Amino acid sequence: MKEIKKIPFGLPMIDKEEIEAVSRVLESNILTHGPAVKEFEEAFAHYLDVKNAIALSSCTAALHLSLMALDVGPGDEVIVPSQTHVATAHAVEYCGAKPVFIDATLETGNADLDMIGEKITSRTKAVEIVHFIGFPFDMKKLTAVVKNTPVVEDCAVALGAEYGGKKIGSLGISGCFSFYPIKHISTAEGGMLTTDNDEIAHFVGKARAFGIDRSIEERKVPGIYDVKYLGNNYRMSEIKAALGLVQLKKLEGMNKKRRENYSTLRKLLEEIEGIVLFKQPDKNSTSAHFCLSVMLPEDFPLSRDDFVAKLNIIGIGTSTYYGTPVPLMSYYRNKYGYKPGDFPNAEFIANRSIALPVGPHLNRSDMEYIAEAVQKICSQ
Numbered sequence: 314m315k316e317i318k319k320i321p322f323g324l325p326m327i328d329k330e331e332i333e334a335v336s337r338v339l340e341s342n343i344l345t346h347g348p349a350v351k352e353f354e355e356a357f358a359h360y361l362d363v364k365n366a367i368a369l370s371s372c373t374a375a376l377h378l379s380l381m382a383l384d385v386g387p388g389d390e391v392i393v394p395s396q397t398h399v400a401t402a403h404a405v406e407y408c409g410a411k412p413v414f415i416d417a418t419l420e421t422g423n424a425d426l427d428m429i430g431e432k433i434t435s436r437t438k439a440v441e442i443v444h445f446i447g448f449p450f451d452m453k454k455l456t457a458v459v460k461n462t463p464v465v466e467d468c469a470v471a472l473g474a475e476y477g478g479k480k481i482g483s484l485g486i487s488g489c490f491s492f493y494p495i496k497h498i499s500t501a502e503g504g505m506l507t508t509d510n511d512e513i514a515h516f517v518g519k520a521r522a523f524g525i526d527r528s529i530e531e532r533k534v535p536g537i538y539d540v541k542y543l544g545n546n547y548r549m550s551e552i553k554a555a556l557g558l559v560q561l562k563k564l565e566g567m568n569k570k571r572r573e574n575y576s577t578l579r580k581l582l583e584e585i586e587g588i589v590l591f592k593q594p595d596k597n598s599t600s601a602h603f604c605l606s607v608m609l610p611e612d613f614p615l616s617r618d619d620f621v622a623k624l625n626i627i628g629i630g631t632s633t634y635y636g637t638p639v640p641l642m643s644y645y646r647n648k649y650g651y652k653p654g655d656f657p658n659a660e661f662i663a664n665r666s667i668a669l670p671v672g673p674h675l676n677r678s679d680m681e682y683i684a685e686a687v688q689k690i691c692s693q
């Protein structure tokens with residue numbers, strides 16, 4: 314019998330270098346408001362080729378502050394994809410505004426552009442888009458549809474993806490990134506907001522620290538400051554920033570590994586009949602290959618969950634992006650009255666897709682092992 318492998322869906326890539334960087338911060342006694350956050354922000358801004366990067370406690374914080382900076386409030390609407398993490402919609406709710414959900418397309422999983430056009434009204438204050446599992450949204454077409462409405466990019470699963478020769482996160486009014494353990498780089502928990510708009514950067518810099526009007530260096534007398542609006546405590550600590558700096562240096566290498574794994578697995582899966590894959594980006598874009606999602610058509614003999622169980626039992630970790638369309642989560646259903654059938658494509662992806670791992674913790678033989686397993690299940 315063949316040896317059973319252990320293939321986790323995601324694994325943070327933490328080595329000696331990260332451990333040493335974190336130890337140095339702990340020994341320095343500067344745990345927050347220090348040089349590591351500044352250095353991480355500068356390195357991140359440089360990587361994306363944007364003017365400003367502001368380190369935060371999470372991507373959720375970045376989304377919330379993006380909308381706060383755009384003055385989103387009660388009576389306003391914000392366009393939100395239904396195939397996303399709940400954080401994308403929660404950010405709108407935190408502002409007291411209304412999320413207007415958009416169904417996904419089956420080609421890419423990204424939000425349906427025509428539907429975005431239909432849902433834009435005079436109340437639409439902003440459009441949030443998600444580069445679904447790393448596949449860059451068609452920003453040129455989006456701009457033609459949304460015109461002057463500001464676009465916030467949710468880049469939580471797309472760090473390193475490119476569109477038209479530019480990194481995603483540098484194309485909208487702001488970009489929001491996550492450093493949760495299984496994302497492209499990790500600071501345990503953490504996030505980043507990127508923007509070329511200095512006014513937004515200035516606002517976010519204050520709003521991440523209670524809305525305090527002056528930084529520690531700017532205070533003549535320690536502890537004396539004023540607050541003019543309701544900010545949050547969304548800062549990133551020095552420990553996390555030190556971790557993030559090392560991870561960012563490794564990003565290109567890790568993304569290269571993802572690309573190789575993805576292309577190996579994709580070639581093998583394309584040979585298998587009965588399963589459906591999302592299309593690949595055109596020459597104008599590069600995906601960040603967060604995972605490789607396989608969809609089972611309605612007439613597939615096995616349920617999605619049984620398929621997953623068969624993979625799990627031989628050591629293949631999987632996930633689902635995203636397992637429930639956000640408008641069908643109880644909070645949104647109860648508040649806005651959505652029901653099954655309202656977002657058919659998002660539901661199809663939620664119910665019929667399996668996210669296979671392609672992360673940098675895996676290699677070619679892992680991809681062959683996964684493809685062989687999928688092939689075997691499909692031919693049963």
Ligand SMILES: *Cc1c(COP(=O)(O)O)cnc(C)c1O
Nearest residue numbers: 371372373398400469491492493
């Ligand atoms: C993971 C994820 C988030 C949330 O990121 P946090 O850093 O955990 O707040 C937001 N949006 C998308 C699309 C995600 O996948």
